[in-house]
Structures are given as C-alpha cells and as structure tokens.
Amino acid sequence: MAELDDKTRTELEAAAFRRLLRHLVDERPEVQNIDLMNLAGFCRNCLSNWYREAAEAQGIAMTKDESRVAIYGMPYDDWKAKHQTEADAGKLAAFEQNRPKH
Template identity: 50%
Template structure:
C-alpha cells in the first residue's frame, strides 16, 4: 500500500492556526480510536480515504520523529506491525484492492 499526500499549506487555512498541543491531542485520539477499531481494515481505510494506519506512521517519520518505520508503526498499532497484521488483518478481496487503487488515484497531486 502506498499513500501520497498533498502537504501544501494553504494560506489562511484555519488548520495552520491550530495550536500544536490541540492538534497532537486530536491525533492521539484518532490513533487510539483506530487501535480500538481493529475491524476497520487498512485496505478499507485506503479504499475510502486513501490513507491507513501505516500511512500515519510514515507521516510521523516524514515529520521528523526520531523513529524508524517499524517503531513508528508500532506507535500507531500499539504493538509490532507484524503482530497486528497476524491478529487482525484479513485477506484483501479483489473489490477492496480495486477500490483502494481508485482511491489512491485521488491522492496524486494535480498539476
């Protein structure tokens, strides 16, 4: 799975004025919610929104966190990613894979 992102800040975007402490609290709440909702498969998150738990971990690393990819994924999953995958991930169906591919096309930056 891969996720692209549009990271360009828009001038005047209220998100940019949001205090980092509040943004961090909301992010942690999102992660805890995803840890609780193991039934929300990464493939389904990718198909709907174009990002998943692994993307969040990658974004943490991209933001400069002193973690490698495995440690960032463990921070998001609440356990090593391989353990999470073995416990909770189901085999992706062709329909899920197709939906994910279509969703990821929407992530590509437009020029």
C-alpha cells in the same frame, strides 16, 4: 473561536491525534487499512509514515518499524496477525483504481 497561541494549538492538535489513534487502533481495529485507503485515502500505515517524516524533519532518526509501533502500539506483524483479514478482489481493484499518490 478564541485566538490560540502556538503552544495551545499544538497541544490540541496532539490531543486530537492521540484520540484518532485510540479510535483506529483500540476502538475500531476491525476496520481494515484497505477500507480506510479506499474510503479516505489514508490508513494507519500512512499515519506511521507521516509520523516518521515528522520525526526526521526534527532530526530524529526513526525506522519504519519504530514508527509503526508508535501508531499501532505493537509491531506491525503482530497487528496484522491479530487484526488484518484478506482483502477481496473488489477491495483490491478499488485500491488500484484509487491508489493515493502520497
């Protein structure tokens, strides 16, 4: 692989991140956050927290609600009403057993 300068690497990383968001938010909204957490150890909410932390590291004030809009493309309560289903007892138990520490 060719050596990438910092600007190009950042642009590629940003493009991959935008593609991940499109996939999770636009193409696969039926995939529940609890399923992502149980299988991968992160979910859309984690992404919004990491986004906010990155903004704050750059001196940009951002609320939790603002970061969730940046990730979900809409207010979180709207997303939940439109896409979120009730997690069954098995999923909740798996989440408690495997709860990420981040």
